Amino acid sequence: MKPAKNVGIVSSFFTYTGPTDGTPWDEIDIEFLGKDTTKVQFNYYTNGVGNHEKIVNLGFDAANSYHTYAFDWQPNSIKWYVDGQLKHTATTQIPQTPGKIMMNLWNGAGVDEWLGSYNGVTPPLHAHYNWVRYTKR
Numbered sequence: 215m216k217p218a219k220n221v222g223i224v225s226s227f228f229t230y231t232g233p234t235d236g237t238p239w240d241e242i243d244i245e246f247l248g249k250d251t252t253k254v255q256f257n258y259y260t261n262g263v264g265n266h267e268k269i270v271n272l273g274f275d276a277a278n279s280y281h282t283y284a285f286d287w288q289p290n291s292i293k294w295y296v297d298g299q300l301k302h303t304a305t306t307q308i309p310q311t312p313g314k315i316m317m318n319l320w321n322g323a324g325v326d327e328w329l330g331s332y333n334g335v336t337p338p339l340h341a342h343y344n345w346v347r348y349t350k351r
Contacts, residue, residue, distance in 0.1 A: 216342040217246035219277040222332025223321050225341035229313035240309035244283045249330040251277040256294045260307045268302045280344050
């Protein structure tokens with residue numbers, strides 16, 4: 215994945231399920247805040263409750279080249295990886311509801327404190343995904 219670089223946007227890879235699916239809001243995130251793509255944010259929601267954010271300094275600018283980002287979701291833990299290296303583990307309030315795998319790029323109007331103010335850049339912004347793999351255990 216190569217995220218887009220621009221203030222006020224998020225490039226992401228995540229699982230999601232929620233009320234529109236007739237299920238609790240459960241989500242596991244890998245997010246890049248376009249204002250600083252030298253960091254990645256890991257997060258998760260269980261039954262709509264979040265605030266599990268972990269920001270990891272990558273030591274490189276993710277927008278400049280492809281890197282591999284992954285998470286291993288088990289009943290009692292979530293482990294996030296960058297280029298095969300474990301970067302964060304969560305072990306409390308782990309989501310249990312299966313979700314859809316999703317990828318997107320969005321501007322965060324209304325969440326300026328988190329993302330910075332989106333500047334309405336007119337050239338197209340792109341998040342690039344070279345490949346995706348799902349392994350069921």
